[in-house]
Amino acid sequence: MSGADAMPGELLLSVRDLRMGFVSGRRVLSAVDGIGFELRAGETLALLGESGCGKSATALALLRLLPAAGRILGGAVEFAGRDLLQLPESAMRAVRGGGMAMIFQEPATSLNPVLTVGRQIGEVLERHAGLAGAPARARALELLAAVGIADPQRRLDEYPFQLSGGMKQRVMIAVALAGDPRLLVADEPTTALDVTIQAQILDLLRRLQAERGMGLLLITHDLGVVAQMATRVGVMYAGELVEEAPRAAFFGAPRHPYTQKLFAALPDLARRGSHLETIPGQVPSLAAMPAGCRFAARCPHAWARCRDESPRWNELAPGHRMRCHLAEEPERAAPPVARAEAPAAVSAPVAAPLLKVDALRVHFPIRRGILQRTVGHVKAVDGVSLELARGRTLALVGESGCGKTTVGKAILQLIAPTAGRAQLDGVELTGLSRGALRPLRRRMQMVFQDPFASLNPRMSVGEIIGEGMGALGVTPDVAGGQEGEGGPGGALGALLRQVGLDPAAAERYPHEFSGGQRQRIAIARALAVQPELIVCDEPTSALDVSVQAQILNLLKALQDDLGLAYLFITHNFAVVEYLAHEVAVMYLGRIVERGSVADVLRAPKHPYTQALLSAVPSPRLDAQPAFIRLPGETPSPANPPAGCHFHPRCPRASAVCRERYPERSELSATHTVHCHLYPPGK
Amino acid sequence: MNFLPVILWSDALIWLLVASALLLGWLSSRNPxxxxxxxxxxxxxPGMAAATVLLAFVLIGLLDSLHYRPALENKGEGKTAYAIEVLSLLDLVATPLRTRNExxxxxxxxxxxxxxxxxxVREADGSVRQTRDYPRLKHGGAHxxxxxxGRAADVxxxxxxxxxxALLAWxxxxxxxxxxxxxxxxxxxxxxxxxxWRGESDFAWNAVLGALAALFLVAFPLLALCGDYHVLxxxxxxQDVFYQVLKSVRTALVIGLVTTLVMLPLSIFLGILAGYFRGWVDDAIQYLYTTLNSIPGVLLIAAAVLMMxxxxxxxxxxxxxAAERADLRLLALCFILGMTSWTGLCRLLRGEALKLRELEYIQAAQAFGVSDLRIISRHILPNLMHIVIIALVMDFSSLVLAEAVLSYVGIGVDPTMISFGTMINNARMELAREPMVWWSLAAAFAFMLALVLAANLLADAVRDAFDPRMAGAA
Structure with a gap:
C-alpha cells in the first residue's frame, strides 16, 4: 500500500486560491474559499473532512462540472500547464475524461441503466481515443479485464442492473480509465460499498495507479481509507483547507485542533467504557460563516485572536503545514483536559436473558406470473438464535443484505416472522394479535438508521415524542425525572434534557435540526415509553464521525443510567468495539459466529469473520492486518449456495463444506461458531 | 321585501368552498x-401576478353566485309575487348590459x-321610401x-x-x-x-401591483365604454357579448372547483387505502380505476349526461x-366529470402512500402500536397534502377546458346557461358566415385564455413551493 510513496513524478495539478460558491437568491454563498494544493503524477492526495465542508464541491469545480447554482468565483486550476478555468467549454470536454476523470460515490446511479456496459465505455473511447467498432470493443475488453471483472466478454453486453454494486463500481472505474486520464478524481468511491468490496476496490485503485502512474485525488471522510491510500492528506473544514501533511506526519502527529479532534472521536476498543471525545456544535452553515478562524467556535484552544483573525498558512515541517494560530503561539495549546474517568469496570451480572430468540426465520415469498404464484422464498433470516440480558449490548454485524435489519424488525414484530420464537422476559412475542402486543410494545423500541427519514417532517418534536406515550397510554413519569415537574410538558422537557436537547425544542420541527440532533430526538421518542430493550438499526451510519461520537456517548450513558439492553445492528466494527459486550456475525441470514467482543474481534475463528475484520481499514499506520481477499460478492438470499453458505468465497473450503451446513461448535462458554474447521464436541 | 333570495345548489357549494378555503388558510397559518x-x-x-388576475375572476364569479328573484310590481293587495326569472348580483350590476338587446x-x-x-324612411313630404342600409342600433351609441x-372622438x-x-386608482x-x-x-x-420595486419585499408586491396595473388598464376602459356601446x-x-363573457366566468369556476370537490374525497380515500393496506384492497382499487380509465371518458360522460x-x-x-334546472344539470356535469377524473390523482396518491408506508417514521409509529387510522391521518395524509394541492390547482384549468369541449360537443351544460363552451359552440356557424362574425369567439377565447393561463401559472408556483425537492433547493 505504500508503493505510492516512491519518487514524486511531474507536477500534474496545481490549484491556487480556488474559490467557488452557490447562488442563493441574490447572494452567493461561498462553499470553497481559497483552496490551494498541488498533485504530482503517481501521488495520492486525500481530501478529508466532514459532510458540508466543500470536498465534493472542490472536485466538481476542478472539472467545471458545477450544479446550476454553482459559480467559480476566482483562483486558478492549472492542469498539465493549462489553466482550466480559462479554457473554453469545447476544450474542457477534452480534459474531462481525457486528462482528468472522475469516479462518483454511488455506483448504482452513475451508470445509465438503459445502455450496455460496452456502450458506456465505448462512448468515452470514441470521444477521447477516436476508436469505434471492433478496436473499441477490444479496448473495452482490455479495460474490463484491467479492473478485474471476470468474464468481460459477456459483461460487455450486459446492462448495469445485471451487475452487483461492486462490479458497477469497477465498470465505473473502467469508464473513467477509458480516456487514459492522467489524474483520477475519486469522490467517496467506496462509501456505498460493503467493507469486503471496499477493500477490493481500494486494492484495485492502488494497483491501477501504480501501473499507470496516475495522480489520484481521493475525497473521503473515512480516516481508515486515508491511512491505506494517501501519500498526502489535506483536511478541509468549512470550505477551507486547514492542514496538509504527508501521510506519516498526519497519522503520527496531527497538529490542527480539528484533526486531533477527528482522531479522538473515533471509537475503538481502547476507549471502551470511557467517554468519547466529541466536537461540540457543528460545521457552520454557508450562510453564516464566522469571521476569523472558522473552527474557533468548536475549538478547545480558541482565544480572542482566533475569533477576529483568520489564520495564515504556517509551515511546520517540510510538506506539513496548517492554518492555525497555535503554530505561532504554541504555548496556548494548554494540555488537554484530564481524560474522563477511568473506564468503570462493568461487571457482567449474568441474569436471566431479557430477550431470547430461537430459530427465528423470516422468508419473503417471490411471486411470479399472472396468478402471483409463489415460486420461491427469499430467506432473509434463516434460523437466528440470540440471547440478550438487561443492561447489555449485543452487536449484530454483517454486510448489507445479510438480514440483520430484518432480524431487528422481526423481533419487534414489525415484520411477521415465518417461524421460530422470540421471547421478551419470558413472554412469547410471535403470533400475538395487535391488541395483545400493545402492552409489550412499550418494553421494546427501535432507533432507525436515517434520522432524516425517521421523523415525520410535518409534526413538531413534541408531537413526535408524545405520539408513543399517547398510543401506549404511558403515564409521563419519566425515568430520571428528578425535576419533579408534573404534566406531560414537564415529562417532555425532562426527556429532551436526558438526550441532551433544549426543552424548548419541543415546539420546533425536525427540519430545523441537524442529523445528530435528529437522532437524539429519535432516541428520545424511543425512551418516552420507558422501554427495556432498544433495537438500534445502524443509528450512526448516516452521521459524521464527531457526531457519531456524541450519539455513542449518549447511548452508553443511557445504558448505564437506565439499564437498557441494546440490540445494536451495525456494519461498523469500531462502534462494536467501543459499545458492545457481545457480537454476533451474520452471513446470508444466519449467524456464523457469536461471542464476547474479545472473543470475536480479537480471536475470530470463522473465515468470514476473519476476512471481514481484515478488510476494515484501520485509521492507524500500524496494525493493519494482511487483507484476506474474498472472491466474488454475497450471493442472493433467494438462492443460497448448498452446504455452508460461505463456501464459494471461503479460502479454506473443503469437500464437506459443499455438502452440509456446519453444526454449532462451542469453542468456549461464550464463543460459538458454525464452521467445519472446528468440529463440535471437540 | 322586494326580492326573494334564491340559493341554488351550486351557490351553496361555491360558498362552502370559499368557507373551506378560508379554513384551509387558517389551518395553514397555524402549521409552520x-x-x-x-x-x-x-x-x-409570476404566481402572484396570476393569483391577482385569478382573484378578479373569482370576484366576478362570487358576485354571480348570490341569486334572488325580484318582486313583481304589485297592482293590488295581498301576497307579493316574484318573477320567475332568477337574477344574480352581477345581473343587477350589469342590468344595462343584460337588458339592452339589439x-x-x-x-x-x-x-x-x-x-x-x-x-x-319617411321622407320630408310624408311619403315612405324603402332603402337598404345598415340599420341604426337601438342602444349601441344611442347617446x-x-x-x-362623433363616435371616434367619443370613444x-x-x-x-x-x-x-385607472392610473389614479392604481x-x-x-x-x-x-x-x-x-x-x-x-x-x-x-x-x-x-x-x-427592487423585489426585496418578502411578498411579491411588484408582481401584484404590475398585474393590477394591467388589469385596471383593461377593465376601466371596458367599463367606461360598456354603458353606451356594446364593447365586444x-x-x-x-345579446351583449361582454355580458355573456362575464356570466361564463361563474360556470367555468363552478366546473373547475366543484368537480375537484367530488373528485378529491374519492381519490384521497381510495388512493391511501390502496397504498397503505396493499394486498387485496390494493388489487380491488387498482382494478376499479384501470377499468374506469379504459372506458373513453367522453362516452361515459355523454351517456351520463343524456340520462340526466x-x-x-x-x-x-x-x-x-329554469335557472334551477340548468343549475342541476351543471352540478350533474360536475359530478360526472369528477367521477371520471379521480383516477389520475388516485394513482399518484397510491404510489406516494406505498413509498411513505415504508418510511422509518411510519415504522416507528407501528412499533408504538399506533392504530392504522391514526397513522393514516397523522403521518400519511399530511405528507400527501402537497400532491393534493398541486393536483387541485392543475386540474382546475384542464376541467375548464373540458367543459368548453363538452359543451361544444353538445353534452355540456344546459343550452340556456351561458358558458365559454356554449359561446364557442354558437360561434361555430358564425365563422363560416360571410362576412365573418369573429368577436364572439375572440371574446370567449381571450377571457378563457386569461383564466386558464392564470390558473396554470399559479399551479406552477404552488407546485414549486410545495414540492419538497424544489423547496429544498430554494
Missing amino acids: PLRAAWRRVGRHR KTYSEPLATRAYAKEAIE LGADEA GRRLLQAGGA GTLAALAAGLLAHAEGTTQAAAWRRI GTDKVG QVVIDTHPQWFAT
Missing part, C-alpha cells in the same frame, strides 16, 4: 411547514348593425343621437378618461401597499417603495325556475 410553503408562493412573482349581430363599438336591412361621426375621450381613472392602491409595508417593517414610505359586440339574438337530461325532462315539477 405549510405556512412556509405558502410564503414561498407569495414570493413567486336585434342581431353588431360589431364591437358599432352604432349600426352588421348586416343591411330594408328600412322604411350620440344623429352625430354618428377616444372615454378611453382617455378611463385610463386616467396609484392609490400602490401607495396603500407601500404604506402597509412601511408600517409592517417600520421603515419610511419611500424605503418601502424602493423595496417593492352582440351575438345572433342581439331524461330524468330532468320527465320531472319538470322539481324545478320552480
Whole structure:
C-alpha cells in the first residue's frame, strides 16, 4: 500500500486560491474559499473532512462540472500547464475524461441503466481515443479485464442492473480509465460499498495507479481509507483547507485542533467504557460563516485572536503545514483536559436473558406470473438464535443484505416472522394479535438508521415524542425525572434534557435540526415509553464521525443510567468495539459466529469473520492486518449456495463444506461458531 | 321585501368552498411547514401576478353566485309575487348590459348593425321610401343621437378618461401597499417603495401591483365604454357579448372547483387505502380505476349526461325556475366529470402512500402500536397534502377546458346557461358566415385564455413551493 510513496513524478495539478460558491437568491454563498494544493503524477492526495465542508464541491469545480447554482468565483486550476478555468467549454470536454476523470460515490446511479456496459465505455473511447467498432470493443475488453471483472466478454453486453454494486463500481472505474486520464478524481468511491468490496476496490485503485502512474485525488471522510491510500492528506473544514501533511506526519502527529479532534472521536476498543471525545456544535452553515478562524467556535484552544483573525498558512515541517494560530503561539495549546474517568469496570451480572430468540426465520415469498404464484422464498433470516440480558449490548454485524435489519424488525414484530420464537422476559412475542402486543410494545423500541427519514417532517418534536406515550397510554413519569415537574410538558422537557436537547425544542420541527440532533430526538421518542430493550438499526451510519461520537456517548450513558439492553445492528466494527459486550456475525441470514467482543474481534475463528475484520481499514499506520481477499460478492438470499453458505468465497473450503451446513461448535462458554474447521464436541 | 333570495345548489357549494378555503388558510397559518410553503408562493412573482388576475375572476364569479328573484310590481293587495326569472348580483350590476338587446349581430363599438336591412324612411313630404342600409342600433351609441361621426372622438375621450381613472386608482392602491409595508417593517414610505420595486419585499408586491396595473388598464376602459356601446359586440339574438363573457366566468369556476370537490374525497380515500393496506384492497382499487380509465371518458360522460337530461325532462315539477334546472344539470356535469377524473390523482396518491408506508417514521409509529387510522391521518395524509394541492390547482384549468369541449360537443351544460363552451359552440356557424362574425369567439377565447393561463401559472408556483425537492433547493 505504500508503493505510492516512491519518487514524486511531474507536477500534474496545481490549484491556487480556488474559490467557488452557490447562488442563493441574490447572494452567493461561498462553499470553497481559497483552496490551494498541488498533485504530482503517481501521488495520492486525500481530501478529508466532514459532510458540508466543500470536498465534493472542490472536485466538481476542478472539472467545471458545477450544479446550476454553482459559480467559480476566482483562483486558478492549472492542469498539465493549462489553466482550466480559462479554457473554453469545447476544450474542457477534452480534459474531462481525457486528462482528468472522475469516479462518483454511488455506483448504482452513475451508470445509465438503459445502455450496455460496452456502450458506456465505448462512448468515452470514441470521444477521447477516436476508436469505434471492433478496436473499441477490444479496448473495452482490455479495460474490463484491467479492473478485474471476470468474464468481460459477456459483461460487455450486459446492462448495469445485471451487475452487483461492486462490479458497477469497477465498470465505473473502467469508464473513467477509458480516456487514459492522467489524474483520477475519486469522490467517496467506496462509501456505498460493503467493507469486503471496499477493500477490493481500494486494492484495485492502488494497483491501477501504480501501473499507470496516475495522480489520484481521493475525497473521503473515512480516516481508515486515508491511512491505506494517501501519500498526502489535506483536511478541509468549512470550505477551507486547514492542514496538509504527508501521510506519516498526519497519522503520527496531527497538529490542527480539528484533526486531533477527528482522531479522538473515533471509537475503538481502547476507549471502551470511557467517554468519547466529541466536537461540540457543528460545521457552520454557508450562510453564516464566522469571521476569523472558522473552527474557533468548536475549538478547545480558541482565544480572542482566533475569533477576529483568520489564520495564515504556517509551515511546520517540510510538506506539513496548517492554518492555525497555535503554530505561532504554541504555548496556548494548554494540555488537554484530564481524560474522563477511568473506564468503570462493568461487571457482567449474568441474569436471566431479557430477550431470547430461537430459530427465528423470516422468508419473503417471490411471486411470479399472472396468478402471483409463489415460486420461491427469499430467506432473509434463516434460523437466528440470540440471547440478550438487561443492561447489555449485543452487536449484530454483517454486510448489507445479510438480514440483520430484518432480524431487528422481526423481533419487534414489525415484520411477521415465518417461524421460530422470540421471547421478551419470558413472554412469547410471535403470533400475538395487535391488541395483545400493545402492552409489550412499550418494553421494546427501535432507533432507525436515517434520522432524516425517521421523523415525520410535518409534526413538531413534541408531537413526535408524545405520539408513543399517547398510543401506549404511558403515564409521563419519566425515568430520571428528578425535576419533579408534573404534566406531560414537564415529562417532555425532562426527556429532551436526558438526550441532551433544549426543552424548548419541543415546539420546533425536525427540519430545523441537524442529523445528530435528529437522532437524539429519535432516541428520545424511543425512551418516552420507558422501554427495556432498544433495537438500534445502524443509528450512526448516516452521521459524521464527531457526531457519531456524541450519539455513542449518549447511548452508553443511557445504558448505564437506565439499564437498557441494546440490540445494536451495525456494519461498523469500531462502534462494536467501543459499545458492545457481545457480537454476533451474520452471513446470508444466519449467524456464523457469536461471542464476547474479545472473543470475536480479537480471536475470530470463522473465515468470514476473519476476512471481514481484515478488510476494515484501520485509521492507524500500524496494525493493519494482511487483507484476506474474498472472491466474488454475497450471493442472493433467494438462492443460497448448498452446504455452508460461505463456501464459494471461503479460502479454506473443503469437500464437506459443499455438502452440509456446519453444526454449532462451542469453542468456549461464550464463543460459538458454525464452521467445519472446528468440529463440535471437540 | 322586494326580492326573494334564491340559493341554488351550486351557490351553496361555491360558498362552502370559499368557507373551506378560508379554513384551509387558517389551518395553514397555524402549521409552520405549510405556512412556509405558502410564503414561498407569495414570493413567486409570476404566481402572484396570476393569483391577482385569478382573484378578479373569482370576484366576478362570487358576485354571480348570490341569486334572488325580484318582486313583481304589485297592482293590488295581498301576497307579493316574484318573477320567475332568477337574477344574480352581477345581473343587477350589469342590468344595462343584460337588458339592452339589439336585434342581431353588431360589431364591437358599432352604432349600426352588421348586416343591411330594408328600412322604411319617411321622407320630408310624408311619403315612405324603402332603402337598404345598415340599420341604426337601438342602444349601441344611442347617446350620440344623429352625430354618428362623433363616435371616434367619443370613444377616444372615454378611453382617455378611463385610463386616467385607472392610473389614479392604481396609484392609490400602490401607495396603500407601500404604506402597509412601511408600517409592517417600520421603515419610511419611500424605503418601502424602493423595496417593492427592487423585489426585496418578502411578498411579491411588484408582481401584484404590475398585474393590477394591467388589469385596471383593461377593465376601466371596458367599463367606461360598456354603458353606451356594446364593447365586444352582440351575438345572433342581439345579446351583449361582454355580458355573456362575464356570466361564463361563474360556470367555468363552478366546473373547475366543484368537480375537484367530488373528485378529491374519492381519490384521497381510495388512493391511501390502496397504498397503505396493499394486498387485496390494493388489487380491488387498482382494478376499479384501470377499468374506469379504459372506458373513453367522453362516452361515459355523454351517456351520463343524456340520462340526466331524461330524468330532468320527465320531472319538470322539481324545478320552480329554469335557472334551477340548468343549475342541476351543471352540478350533474360536475359530478360526472369528477367521477371520471379521480383516477389520475388516485394513482399518484397510491404510489406516494406505498413509498411513505415504508418510511422509518411510519415504522416507528407501528412499533408504538399506533392504530392504522391514526397513522393514516397523522403521518400519511399530511405528507400527501402537497400532491393534493398541486393536483387541485392543475386540474382546475384542464376541467375548464373540458367543459368548453363538452359543451361544444353538445353534452355540456344546459343550452340556456351561458358558458365559454356554449359561446364557442354558437360561434361555430358564425365563422363560416360571410362576412365573418369573429368577436364572439375572440371574446370567449381571450377571457378563457386569461383564466386558464392564470390558473396554470399559479399551479406552477404552488407546485414549486410545495414540492419538497424544489423547496429544498430554494
